[in-house]
Amino acid sequence: MLSLEFYRHLPKKECRECGYEIEEQHESYLYECERCIGKHEES
Template sequence: MKMLHNVLEFFKNLPAKNCSECGQQMDEQHECYGNKCDKCMGISEL
């Protein structure tokens, strides 16, 4: 159980990620491999 707790703490403490194109802070993708925000990738909200 301690190992799981350590992994969860690691992900909780990751710094905010910024878009590599415009520099805007990306809110919900701290743990993913993407490096561009939705706007720069041309994704619009419905």
């Protein structure tokens, strides 16, 4: 039970560009939201 409590209290992951909360997915290592990633691809 203690290990589950640890994961429940972790802070939400935020985009390092704009601060928007990123919905984490299994095995996702993204540090930017989709909107900011799209901005980089357009350049």
